[in-house]
């Protein structure tokens with residue numbers, strides 16, 4: 001692991017406490033029992049993206065996001081289920097659901113709430129550093145998890161990816177520079193997210209996606225993450241080899257979320 005950005009350190013420190021409380025309340029063996037009883041199987045997150053691409057559709061992973069550490073409250077009138085339904089009705093391919101409570105104003109329970117009413121595959125968007133969180137994600141109704149290279153080492157990335165696959169979930173492995181991309185390429189994770197947001201400065205530069213995508217060998221799905229506002233940016237990034245787009249804030253800021261998503265899907 002290289003230098004972990006301060007904000008990630010702060011988040012992980014806080015989450016360590018939350019994790020201990022969760023493990024005390026619901027021990028891992030109980031979660032495992034629940035998983036054994038789960039009737040539903042994960043929805044193919046990566047397959048939904050591949051199918052969209054195959055039919056000439058722009059794959060957008062629309063994010064259910066109330067706030068963030070850099071922006072504070074993004075949307076005051078926040079109803080996760082209503083937003084998820086609007087995303088589904090307006091052409092989203094998959095959904096990303098923030099489950100971090102303290103920094104992103106999300107909740108783990110949003111996954112099950114949304115899953116009941118919406119048929120799109122769901123990504124648990126959180127900061128994962130312990131296998132417990134991966135089991136917890138599946139039990140809560142996630143179809144895929146996010147792994148962040150900036151806060152894990154290569155053996156962890158490999159192990160966590162393998163565990164997610166054992167539980168039939170997909171993995172979006174997030175990188176934001178060349179070094180992290182090299183780490184990602186040492187795993188067989190087939191879906192790589194390129195975060196345009198620098199976690200040290202919070203600055204967003206869409207050129208990051210373009211620069212790093214050029215270094216990804218064929219055969220992996222490449223997702224551009226953060227700071228995407230316009231259809232033209234998506235068209236440009238598609239020409240540069242990006243396959244899918246993870247978009248939160250520019251949707252959540254609109255009064256008419258559905259119209260904005262329809263415009264981005266094109």
Ligand SMILES: O=P(O)(O)OC[C@@H](O)[C@@H](O)c1c[nH]c2ccccc12
Nearest residue numbers: 063225226227228246247248249250
């Ligand atoms: O709201 P934006 O700029 O469209 O970005 C969405 C998503 O990329 C961002 O929320 C994100 C990317 N990686 C993360 C890791 C944790 C929490 C959040 C994120």
